[in-house]
Amino acid sequence: MKKIFVLIVWILCFSLSVHAEEVKKVYLNEAIDAALENNIDLKAAQININIAKNEIKTANRLQNPSVDAFYFMGGAGNGEPKQLGVSQNIEIAKRNARKNLAKSNLALVEHNVDYTEFDLKMDVREAYINLVAAKSILYTLEQQKELQEELLDIAKEKVKNRKEPVIDVLQAEISLNQIITQVNTARVNVNTALSDFNKIINDPNKVIYDSKDNIFAEKNNFAEMLTPPPDFEFPDFEEIVQRALNNRYDIKIAKQEIDVAEKNMTVVSRQRIPDLALTGGYAYQLGAYTDSGNFNSGAYAGASLVNIPLFYNYSPEIQNAALKLKQAELKYESVKNKAVKDVSAAYERFLTAVDNLNYYESKIIKNSEELIEISKEGYEQGRANITSLIVMKQSYISIIVGYTYALAEYYNSWTNFLREVNDEEFELL
Numbered sequence: 001m002k003k004i005f006v007l008i009v010w011i012l013c014f015s016l017s018v019h020a021e022e023v024k025k026v027y028l029n030e031a032i033d034a035a036l037e038n039n040i041d042l043k044a045a046q047i048n049i050n051i052a053k054n055e056i057k058t059a060n061r062l063q064n065p066s067v068d069a070f071y072f073m074g075g076a077g078n079g080e081p082k083q084l085g086v087s088q089n090i091e092i093a094k095r096n097a098r099k100n101l102a103k104s105n106l107a108l109v110e111h112n113v114d115y116t117e118f119d120l121k122m123d124v125r126e127a128y129i130n131l132v133a134a135k136s137i138l139y140t141l142e143q144q145k146e147l148q149e150e151l152l153d154i155a156k157e158k159v160k161n162r163k164e165p166v167i168d169v170l171q172a173e174i175s176l177n178q179i180i181t182q183v184n185t186a187r188v189n190v191n192t193a194l195s196d197f198n199k200i201i202n203d204p205n206k207v208i209y210d211s212k213d214n215i216f217a218e219k220n221n222f223a224e225m226l227t228p229p230p231d232f233e234f235p236d237f238e239e240i241v242q243r244a245l246n247n248r249y250d251i252k253i254a255k256q257e258i259d260v261a262e263k264n265m266t267v268v269s270r271q272r273i274p275d276l277a278l279t280g281g282y283a284y285q286l287g288a289y290t291d292s293g294n295f296n297s298g299a300y301a302g303a304s305l306v307n308i309p310l311f312y313n314y315s316p317e318i319q320n321a322a323l324k325l326k327q328a329e330l331k332y333e334s335v336k337n338k339a340v341k342d343v344s345a346a347y348e349r350f351l352t353a354v355d356n357l358n359y360y361e362s363k364i365i366k367n368s369e370e371l372i373e374i375s376k377e378g379y380e381q382g383r384a385n386i387t388s389l390i391v392m393k394q395s396y397i398s399i400i401v402g403y404t405y406a407l408a409e410y411y412n413s414w415t416n417f418l419r420e421v422n423d424e425e426f427e428l429l
Contacts, residue, residue, distance in 0.1 A: 023208045028128045028226050031201065031209060035124045036117065038203035045116045052106040059098035063089045068281065083300060085281015092273045101263040108256045115249035120200070121424060125415040127197040129225065131211045133408035134193040138186040139213075140400045145183055148176045179397075227414045230354045232428040237347060244343045244421040251339060254332040261325040268321040271314045274305040339420075346413070346420040353406070353413040360403045 026034065036042065070083040152172040194210060201209050212224070222229045234240070245251060284297035418424050 022206060023210055025210045025212055027212055027224055028125065031128050031197075031211070032121050032124050034203065034207075034209060035120055035201045038201065038205065039120055040202050040204055042116060042120055045113050048109045049106070049113060052102070052109040056099060056102040056106060059102035060095060062095075063091065068279065081283040081285040081296070083281055083283045085279060085283075085300065087277065087279035089306065090276040090278060092275055093270050094267070094273070094275075097263070097267045097270050101260065101267050104256065104260045104263045108253065108260055111249060111253045111256055115253065118249060118422060118424070119419075122415055122419045123200045124197075125226070125418075126412055127193070127200040128211055129408055129411045129415065131190070131193040131197045132225075133404055134186070134190045135211065135213060136404045136407075137401055138183065138190050140404065141179060141183045141186050141397070144397050144400075145176070145179045148172070148179050152176055182397075225411050227411050228428050230357055230410065234347070234351075234428060237344075240347065240421065241340055241343055243423060243426075244339060245336060248335075248339050248420075248422040250335050250422075251332070254328070254335040258325070258328045258332055261321070261328040265318075265321040265325055268314065268317045271317065272309045274308045277304045277306045278302070342420045346417040350410075350413040350417045353410040356406045357410045360406050 024034075065086050065088045068083065068085045068087055072082070152169070155168040155172040158168065194208075197211070198209055203209070278301075280299065280301040282297065283300045284295070286295060418426055
């Protein structure tokens with residue numbers, strides 16, 4: 001009894017903790033805004049910008065001075081003056097090069113953060129679409145489950161009135177049980193999609209984001225899914241490619257990496273330039289140690305070249321910097337080459353998704369709905385057997401689920417196209 005009581009208390013506590021989390025139903029644009037505002041990974045990436053800005057200050061630093069004191073003891077102290085002074089190393093042609101490299105790195109970090117933000121938007125789109133698709137399939141199966149329950153009731157009534165054999169009830173029950181298993185699986189898929197959706201948003205607050213329900217099932221609301229309707233014309237493909245080459249973040253990043261490598265080459269090469277060391281200060285000698293017996297004082301100054309590249313001239317570092325520059329240039333060409341192929345593949349995928357969706361809407365769905373109604377009326381009026389009706393209903397379920405997948409693929413292929421052209425404001429003709 002005690003164990004049962006503890007179990008009940010645990011269940012109540014768990015229920016309260018679940019309800020303590022706010023469930024927020026959002027449209028796609030609201031989901032994107034929530035991710036941009038709360039995503040932990042994006043916030044962590046944005047910190048890199050401040051780090052890079054501090055690196056500019058670090059690169060622009062001046063060398064700290066040194067305080068020198070010379071006090072000679074013993075016999076040496078009888079003739080040498082005491083000295084107090086400051087020495088300072090001055091870098092020649094290095095500080096500005098370091099600063100330029102740090103600025104270039106800042107631009108690279110900013111491009112990477114922009115790419116992370118854009119990629120997050122596309123990930124939210126895909127997760128939202130997948131969640132709505134999972135809900136739509138569940139909604140469809142639940143509707144078919146209700147229709148199958150009605151069919152079972154009809155079969156029972158017909159058997160009761162001895163108009164049909166008992167096997168009709170068995171077939172209807174088997175078909176209903178099969179749909180029930182599909183509904184159960186669909187519910188699990190919705191929960192998984194919901195978890196994936198919230199994992200993408202990655203909000204540390206106690207908020208569970210959920211999509212608006214049954215958008216696919218209710219209507220093709222392309223505006224709410226931030227997707228154009230399938231009655232459009234694409235711009236010329238060469239124009240699309242050119243826009244992609246101008247907009248893609250990976251190309252901008254690769255180009256900026258060349259700039260970083262060039263400035264790094266400058267920094268490394270200038271290590272061969274010697275630095276200047278300046279020293280100066282106050283010197284004095286007590287009267288007891290001078291020929292005149294007077295206290296003598298004055299200043300001293302000195303200069304020297306330091307870090308002269310005599311024994312080591314930084315050749316390996318310079319060679320590696322040149323190799324890194326060549327590597328960055330090759331990467332830039334590779335990224336551009338792959339970008340054209342990625343855009344082409346996304347272009348073809350989207351056009352295929354458009355064709356499939358239009359075919360479903362104009363041909364398959366309409367004809368299937370008419371066929372299932374005729375079959376149902378035929379069974380109710382005794383003009384058809386239940387086996388043919390069940391087979392027809394199973395085919396209809398497959399068609400509706402296939403249509404939902406076709407619609408999800410249309411939305412996802414558009415998202416994939418935007419991801420490849422790196423332009424979320426892309427406009428069709």
